[in-house]
Amino acid sequence: MTPARPYHHGNLRQAVLERATAVVRERGASELSLRELAAAVGVTHAAPRRYFPDRQQLLDALAVEGFALLGARLREAVDASPDPSTRVRSIAGAYLEFAISEANLAELMFAHTHGAGGDAVGEGAAAAFAPLVRVFQGDLPPGSTPQRVALIFLATLQGLAGLVNCGVVAVDEVGGLIDEAVARFPQGRGEP
Template sequence: MTSSRPYHHGNLRQAVLDEAATVVRDRGAAELSLREVAATIGVTHAAPRRYFPGRQELLDALAAEGFARLGNRLRDAVDVSPDYPTQVQAVATAYLDFATSEANLVELMFANKHGAYGEAVSRSAEVAFAPMLDMFQRARFEGLLADRSPERLSLIFLATLQGLAGLINCGVIPPSQLGELIDEAVQQFPHRV
C-alpha cells in the first residue's frame, strides 16, 4: 500500500487517478488494481467504477494524462528560446528527463492496448507531440531544413528519443551518459541544410 491520504468528499475521479499514478510509478501498470486503489483512498471497491468501468479504462485515462503532462513539458521546452538548435536541445532534454523519470508511465503510454478510450489517448498523444512538430515546421519555414519533411523529422526525432529512453530504462545504457547522449542525438538533426 502507498502512503496516500484517504479520499474525503471531493473529486473522486482525480483521487483515483492520483493513487493509480502512484501505483504505476512505483510498481508498474501490471500491478494496478481498482480494488486496491479504492481501499487505499478509503472508498468502496465499486466507487471508482463510476468513472472507470474497468481497469483498462483507468489505464487509458492514466496514459492520456501522461501524454498531457509530457505535452506541457515539450511546450515549455520549445518556449525556452526562438533559436532552433536551442529548442531541439531543450525538447530532447525535456523528453528524456520525463521518459526516464516516469519510465513505467511512458511504457503504459506507448503500450497500444487502449480500449474504449483509445481515441482519447490518441488525441492526447497528438496534442503532446504538436510542439515538436511545430518546432520542425518553423525551422523549415525559416529555411533551416530545406526540403526535409517536418513530419518525418518529428517522427524520427521522437523515435530517437524514445529509443534512448528505452535503453536507459532497461539498463543497457547507464543514466550517467544521458547528457552526452542528448548532445549527440541533437547533432543528428540539421541546423541548416
C-alpha cells in the same frame, strides 16, 4: 462482513487517478487494481467503477494524463529556448528526463492497446508531440516534412530512453547522446 462505506469523497475520479499514478510510478501498471485503489481512497470497491468501468478505461485515463504532463514539459522546453538549435536540444532533454524519471508511466503511455479510450489517448499523444513538429518547421532537406522529421527524432529519443531504462546506457551518458542526436537533425526555424 464489513458494511459498505457510503460515498463521501470530493472528486473521486481525480482521487483515483492520483492514487493510480502513484501506484504506476512505484510498481508499474501491472500492479494496478481498482479494488486496491478504492480502498486507498476510502470508498467501496464499486465506487470507482462509476468513472472507470474496467481496468482498461483507468489505464486509458492514466495514459491521457501522462501525455498531458509530457506535453506540458515539451511546451515549456520549447518556450524557454531562444533559438532553434537550443530549442531542439531543450526538447530532447525534456523528453528524455520525462521518459527516464517517469519510466513506468511512459511505458504505460506507449503500451496502449487502443481500447475504448483509444481516441482520447491518440489525441493526447498528438497534442503532446505537437511541439516537436513545430520545432522542425523551416528549412528541411528535400522530401522531408516537419511531421516526418519529428517522428524520427521522437523514435531516436524513445530508443535512447529505452536503453537507459533497461540499463544498457548509463544515465550520465545521456547528455552526450542528446548532443549527438541533435546534431543529426535539421534545426529548422521552429516556432516556439
